[in-house]
Amino acid sequence: MKQKTPPPQPKSKTKPIDLKTPQPEDSPPTTLPTNKPKTGLIITLIVLLLAALGIVGYLAYKNYQLKISSTLSTSPTQTPTSTQPTLKPATSSPTTPETDTTIPNWETYTEPNFSIQYPSDVELSFQEDTIYLSKWGPTQKPETEFYDGISLSFTIKQLSNQTLEQYTDTQIQQEKDMGFMEIFEEKQPYQMNDYSGFTYTTTGLGTHQYILLQNPNLDQFVEITNSTSDPTNQGFDSIVDQILSTFAFAQ
Secondary structure, three states: OOOOOOOOOOOOOOOOOOOOOOOOOOOOOOOOOOOHHHHHHHHHHHHHHHHHHHHHHHHHHHHHHHHHHHHHHHOOOOOHHHHOOOOOOHHHOOOOOOOOOOOOOEEEEEOOOEEEEEEOOOEEEEEOOEEEEEEEOOOOOOOOOOOOEEEEEEEEEEOOOOOHHHHHHHHHHHHHHHOOOEEEEEEEEEEEOOEEEEEEEEEOOOEEEEEEEEOOOOOEEEEEEEOOEOOOOOOHHHHHHHHHHOOEEOO
16 A cells, blocks of 8 residues: 655745844945055155155265365465466477478478479479479470470489589580580579579570589589579569479488
């Protein structure tokens, strides 16, 4: 005989008992206190401390600078007479020459025997042992005799057991014997740039002045031939005088 299963009991509508501590319905949630206010205060104090240290350091540095400046201004070794140059008369300078023959914008030719300056538009050329300085004038034509322009030559020669005057006399006699040239101006003493010598002038296919100057330190001399001609008044003679004023034997 089967047993009857008892009918299910109706579920109770009673709410489960909450074992937690009851909280008031209107009470806000409880939060733990934070340290933010204290942290901000500490940071502020650190910034103020650093600023104070910076101000103190700056004031100490300025005070140190004032002490250094005061010491330098009163130091006996820092007097103006020890640091400032004193003015001297111009005549007392041993390094400044009394005369300067250098001509601005001119070229300078230097060799072991002598040096010379010349304008940049004057041509410098060489032929064996002779140096030539030349410039054509406005009327000079090519492939003709020279009759317009600057013409200078410089040749170093040895005396060879004779005086400069003896050599000059021999040269003049040879000019006369050949008959190509006539003596326009006879031999006469000549002084140029503190060098002594002789000069004479010949004519024939132009006028040529010969200047012979002895080297005061060696048994040699320079023979300068000036064949300059200036028919149109270009001032060539003045330029030649300036060129010759720069001539100097090597020391």
